[in-house]
Amino acid sequence: MKRRDAIRILPLSIAGMAGHALSEKMPVKQNSGYHEPLSMRYVTKVIDMLTWIRENQSENLLEASYAIADTVQNGGQCWQSGWDAGHTQADLWPGRNGEPEIFKTWNGPEDSKDGDLLITGSSRGTEEFIKHLTEKDIVLVSHPSPWSGDAKFPELVRDDIRKLSLKDHANIWIETNNSTLGGIMYLPGMPAPIGPVSAVIGKVTIWMMIADACRILARRGISLPVRGDEPELSEKVDWKSFSGWVSLYDPLMDNYFKEVITQLKMIRTELGNIRKIGKMAADSVIEGGTLYGYSRYTSIAGEANTRRAGLALTRGIYGRDGGTFKGSSKDCVIMGITKPDDEIDLHFFDEFKKSNMRIASIGPMTRNIIVPEGRAVHKETEVHVGRMCDTYGLFAVPGFAQKICPTSGVVINQLFWACIMEFAEQFIERTGNVPAVYYSGALKGGMEHYIRMQNISNEQGY
Secondary structure (H helix, E strand, O other): OOHHHHHHHHHHHHHHHHHHHHOEEOOOOOOOOOOOOHHHHHHHHHHHHHHHHHHHHHHHHHHHHHHHHHHHHOOOOEEEEOOOOOOOOOOOOOOOOOOEOOEEEOOOOOOOOOOOEEEEEHHHOOHHHHHHHHHOOOEEEEEOOOOOOOOEOHHHEOHHHHOOOOOOOOOEEOOOOOEOOOEEEEOOOOOOOEEEOHHHHHHHHHHHHHHHHHHHHHHOOOOOOEOOOOOOOOOOOOHHHOOOEOOOOOOHHHHHHHHHHHHHHHHHHHHHHHHHHHHHHHHHHHOOOOEEEEEOOHHHHOOOOOOOOOEOOEEEEEOOOOOOOOOOOOOEEEEEOOOOOOHHHHHHHHHHHHOOOEEEEEOOOOEOOEOOOOOOHHHHOOEEEOOOOOOOOOEEOOOOOOOEOOOHHHHHHHHHHHHHHHHHHHHHHHHOOOOOEOOOOOEOOHHHHHHHHHHHHHHHOO
């Protein structure tokens, strides 16, 4: 081996060492005794990470909520850009049920003005960006992005990426323990960890901040419109689908956190169907088909598309406002839905059905705990998981016309990765081969590994 090549692969060896300090290997399955599925160990580790944030960052999250409320009250605009809550997008999009009209997407310095607030990941930490912040009176709320020098193991990333830092410039810093590696589990023989966590962490933290910002505004007599198609609330709402108005004197982020953890723990109750989805996916890949992840916006489609700590073999399908798709009978698609009867989701279901693809779905089955009449995605797919979450938000805040803060994005993310973990475990057991896992392109040697994994996946099909 040439010395130059040895130097090139050294950082990846270091990355492996760092990853073992953070991540967990998949143990060799023994002939006797209970084997805890990789999917469930992943979800448990995520719950532990979220619990650390709740126990150590609540003060900063609450401070951010007050800053958001103050900005709205004073006539400023709250912006969101690169708050890592999924591959390329936060848990906010047009018509998102339960999202109060607080944030707009920040496109550049020309958008913001004195008195505004911006939440963003530290990957934004360029010299030009920091200069813009210092020239204007803008409140900055930030957290460590895996694509930056602020995440754990910064020594593993390229020099140009390591320069990206906002920790010393943020007015409010939310530490999340995101690492530059991204994943927290390992498959046998694969140097890159599988199972990213930045998305679920970003989704939970942004909704915790939004929850208390709305509570604080309501205490001050200020309300905001809420996006989505939930009917307006009133005192006459049937008690069977309405648990009452929340208190304006207790932090709502605690309530949101507790409900999220309850729902994540309930993922275990659907392990049987998760295993069915894993088998469907493994059957398709072994037969030479493609495993797709679909969502109308980027919540699942982005996670399935060249994701750090994700599989090279998956492909994302973005529904957005329609279109066509041509698959084959060998293919399998996992549909991530945030409404059971969304017309675009049903359109793409029909497209997949025309191609004779195998179809699984994850997400809420209900609106206000009631299964809608007529067509719904979960009624027509081969297998469905996601019975623990609902289409609408959790909290009825006095003055707000609809409930705020849904859990569907958080739950869908974790269900998707649980299914991917189950697929990987079954695939290894059935074939003896290990599917290729991506490193982050921000790592030293990361792009070389990325291309190597693509070549392996393209040649072998996995």
